Amino acid sequence: MSDTPDPELPRTQETLVLSAPGEESIRISPTPTAVSGAAPKALIEQALFEVKRVVVGQDEMIERLMICVIAGGNCLLEGPPGLAKTLAAKTLATVIGGDFARIQFTPDLLPADILGTRIYQPSKESFSVELGPVFTNVVLADEINRASPKVQSALLEVMAEKQVSIGGTTHGVPQPFIVLATQNPIESEGVYALPEAQQDRFLMKIQLDYPSDREEAEIVRRVGVRTPEPNAVLSPEKWAELRDLAAEAFVHDAVVDYAVRLVAATRRPASFGLPEFTSQIAFGASPRATLGLISAARAFALMNGRRYVLPLDVFRVAGDVLRHRLVLSYEALANEVDAQQIVDLILATVWAPELTPGPITKSRAPSPADHADQPAAS
Secondary structure (H helix, E strand, O other): OOOOOOOOHHOEEEEEEOOEEEEEEEEEEEOOOOOOOOOOHHHHHHHHHHHHHHHOOOHHHHHHHHHHHHHOOOOEEOOOOOOOOOHHHHHHHHHOOHHHHHHHEOOOOOHHHEEEEEEEEEEOOOOEEEOOOOOEEEEEEOOOHHOOOHHHHHHHHHHHHOOEOOOOOEEEEOOOOOEEEEOOOOOOOOOOOOOOOHHHHEEEEEOOOOOOOHHHHHHHHOOOOOHHHHHHHOOOOHHHHHHHHHHOOOHHHHHHHHHOOOOOOHHHHHHHHOOHHOOOOOOOOOHHHHHHHHHHHHHHHHHHOOEEEHHHHHHHHHHHHHHHOOOEEEHHHOOOOOOOHHHHHHHHOOOOEEEEEOOOOOOOOOHHHHHHOOOOOO
């Protein structure tokens, strides 16, 4: 979340004037709302607090996971072993409520092991469908890059369409639904890199780094003997309400245009003053990236107590949304240019619309004196 805390929703009494070059300014004002009697921001902060009781440090990872939960997108966690990727996913699943299933991906795993299969029953002389572990609210695909490509591709339908086809019959997964996947980037033997089409299904790819010395000392004190047990804060119903509230957040056309231009800069960098990236980006981000920017920005705005999206919200989530969607050329790999460096320069180059805070002006009903000097209609 942003460094500067936003006011609580019930107390906010200001509008924002959104303007883009050459366009008319439009005022927007937030609408107070509640989720089962609690302000959304307070409820989300309580959920984050429960997760941070168990997971020390990695605050950005935890908040990005919560964005994916609210936005309804899947999340990929990448980092060296021992950085609490699995612990964070399991703790978050407990806090947000709903059913949870952990699938340990191995080289001998089959698609039927995660999706389900048809089983012949001799007593009935017919086939019955045995649903797999993906039929739950939160699925943790642990070390997803250890499974074969056919198993990884088996998740495409359930991640994108929230359904599974078995024996010619389509089965919908419980709602709300999210896939949290982890992978280890330091190994090259016995692993299968996720194809670009699979990575594009993830709303965010979160890259983790080692904790600081102070955080590591706190890890020893807090979880060295017994890991704290988190409490459930949300439920599937409250989780679904938060998703609906985020989807209703107001997004001005100027903010949408900003997201479109960020994605377009990955495809036509020369048009945005970055000609040096033309030979380094083989394929830019797809329109799914634009949709992801807006949905993640809406969730980020709700986490900060707002029912409208600022360009800063898009800016804050852009790195995690765009990073894994760029396909770099061999020239970029030879020059040791990574996707994060390209995204950072695009964010620094593409201009954002301006925002100006202003007070709410209340209109009054017209009085007879307003029409005293007007001639009567004939």
